[in-house]
Structures are given as structure tokens and as C-alpha cells.
Amino acid sequence: MTGKALMESGLPGLRMIRRGKVRDLYEIEDMLLIVASDRISAFDVVMADPIPDKGKILTTISLFWFKTLEPIVENHLITSDPDKYPEACRPYREELRGRSMLVKKAEPLAVECIVRGYLSGSGWAEYQRHGSICDIPLPAGLLESQRLSQPIFTPSTKAEAGIHDENISFDRAVDILGIERAETVRNLSLKIYLTGRELAAKKGIIIADTKFEFGLKDGRLLLIDEVLTPDSSRFWPADTYQPGGSQQSFDKQYLRDYLSSLAWLKEPPPPPLPQDIIKKTREKYIEALRRLTGQELR
Numbered sequence: 584m585t586g587k588a589l590m591e592s593g594l595p596g597l598r599m600i601r602r603g604k605v606r607d608l609y610e611i612e613d614m615l616l617i618v619a620s621d622r623i624s625a626f627d628v629v630m631a632d633p634i635p636d637k638g639k640i641l642t643t644i645s646l647f648w649f650k651t652l653e654p655i656v657e658n659h660l661i662t663s664d665p666d667k668y669p670e671a672c673r674p675y676r677e678e679l680r681g682r683s684m685l686v687k688k689a690e691p692l693a694v695e696c697i698v699r700g701y702l703s704g705s706g707w708a709e710y711q712r713h714g715s716i717c718d719i720p721l722p723a724g725l726l727e728s729q730r731l732s733q734p735i736f737t738p739s740t741k742a743e744a745g746i747h748d749e750n751i752s753f754d755r756a757v758d759i760l761g762i763e764r765a766e767t768v769r770n771l772s773l774k775i776y777l778t779g780r781e782l783a784a785k786k787g788i789i790i791a792d793t794k795f796e797f798g799l800k801d802g803r804l805l806l807i808d809e810v811l812t813p814d815s816s817r818f819w820p821a822d823t824y825q826p827g828g829s830q831q832s833f834d835k836q837y838l839r840d841y842l843s844s845l846a847w848l849k850e851p852p853p854p855p856l857p858q859d860i861i862k863k864t865r866e867k868y869i870e871a872l873r874r875l876t877g878q879e880l881r
Contacts, residue, residue, distance in 0.1 A: 594672075617684045640880065650777065659689055790818060
């Protein structure tokens with residue numbers, strides 16, 4: 584059973600500071616309240632039609648990974664229990680339950696940390712053109728979706744809704760972050776990815792690639808935003824994996840494939856989504872939730 588989809592949160596009395604592609608951010612004292620809506624973006628364009636319960640699924644999966652990864656990296660989570668939120672949030676407890684997190688306010692780094700373990704998406708397109716990704720040379724003759732001998736760190740700039748992210752070289756990331764911080768987030772990103780990939784493999788899921796975000800709080804580096812979700816990663820079923828083409832998935836690749844079949848320029852405004860596309864996309868997110876966490880949608 585699905586509830587009413589949340590396209591945008593509305594919390595009068597709370598100070599909204601940003602509405603992102605998926606998440607709405609509110610500032611409360613020295614903390615942030617992150618509300619995961621049911622919006623979905625593809626090709627950096629937010630669709631006009633939501634995917635019911637998607638925000639709850641993303642939040643549950645991120646909470647699972649935050650806890651799992653605690654021995655490796657500190658994260659920004661304070662609590663996800665609305666009953667423990669500040670008093671100003673109390674009128675909205677039911678709207679917030681299951682799709683929100685109260686977190687430490689951190690200054691996000693100006694680079695998104697992408698790790699690729701398989702050759703897919705924009706990485707595959709760049710490899711076909713240049714034989715490399717983000718100036719990292721790769722062997723000739725690789726196939727689409729082929730596993731790389733070692734995962735690679737391919738950072739990108741961060742974009743606002745409707746603007747495309749841009750893949751950048753590690754040298755460019757150093758220019759933005761400085762050598763020490765760039766090396767730290769690269770090494771940490773690779774370690775988190777390998778840890779997540781190994782655990783997911785035991786659940787029958789291949790994590791082909793993923794995107795992390797980090798922020799600074801009192802000089803400490805924190806893992807922020809979402810972690811190893813179907814929005815930030817490519818999840819493939821291991822039992823049907825076959826290099827040499829695109830793969831079945833538990834993420835929004837299904838939506839991307841549908842949109843790619845249309846005569847749409849991948850720029851706003853987005854095309855309307857048919858109900859069967861919405862339904863099947865939701866089912867894929869739910870399957871990722873079940874496989875990874877063992878939890879059912881509540």
C-alpha cells in the first residue's frame with residue numbers, strides 16, 4: 584500500500600534554507616533537518632511526478648549505511664526519531680517520520696566524490712570517446728558494464744537542480760580542495776565503496792558506482808547527505824550480471840532508460856511519467872531496501 588507522495592515539504596515556522604533535487608533542508612539552531620521528498624531526478628532534471636515512498640526508502644537505506652560505516656567514517660546524523668527533534672518540529676512529527684534526519688550542520692565540500700567499480704553511465708561514454716575517465720587512462724577493449732581491475736575515484740563538481748554535474752580530474756579536485764583534503768576524501772571514498780560493495784555482494788547486489796558527499800564540522804570531516812542509495816548509486820542484481828551492455832538495476836536507471844527512449848533534450852521541463860513507469864521504479868527501490876537492509880517499507 585502506498586501513502587500520499589510528498590513532492591515538497593511544507594513546515595511553517597521552520598526556516599528552509601534549501602530545496603535540493605530530492606531533499607529539503609531546514610535550519611534549526613545549530614542543526615539541520617533534512618526531509619527526503621519523493622521527488623526524483625534524472626540527467627540532473629527533477630521530474631514533475633514523484634515516486635511514492637521514495638524518500639522513506641532513501642532515508643532507511645542511508646540510516647543503515649551510516650550505522651554500518653561508523654567504524655570507518657564519522658557521519659552527521661544526530662537522530663532520525665521525530666519524537667527527539669526540537670520542540671519546533673513537534674507539529675510535523677507524522678509528516679517527518681521515516682523520511683527525515685536531524686543532523687549536525689556541516690560545510691559541504693565543493694566536490695562530489697564518485698567511485699566507479701564498473702564501466703557504466705557517463706564513465707562508459709567518456710571511455711568510448713577518450714579511453715579514460717576524468718583523465719585516468721583505462722585499458723583498451725573494455726566492455727560496457729565491465730568490472731574494473733581496481734575501483735577509480737572520479738570526482739565531479741556539484742550542480743543545482745536543472746544544471747548538469749561536471750566530471751573533473753583529480754588535479755582539478757586538488758585545486759578546489761587542496762592536496763591533503765583531496766587525497767583524504769579520495770582514499771576514504773574508495774574504502775567506503777569497497778566496504779559497501781563487499782557487503783552488498785553478500786545480498787546479491789553489485790554496486791557498480793556511487794557518489795559520496797563530505798562536509799566539515801569544527802575541522803572534522805563528516806560523511807553527509809545520503810549513502811549508497813539507489814539515488815546515489817547503480818545497483819545491479821548479481822544473478823543477471825553480464826558485461827557487454829546495460830544491466831538490469833534496482834535504481835533509477837530504469838527511469839533513465841525510459842527517458843532516453845523519448846525525444847526529450849534532457850533539459851527542463853521534464854516529460855510527464857506514465858503510471859507504469861512510476862510503479863516499476865518504486866518497486867525497484869523497494870527491492871533494494873529489502874535486499875540491503877532486510878527491512879520492509881513502513
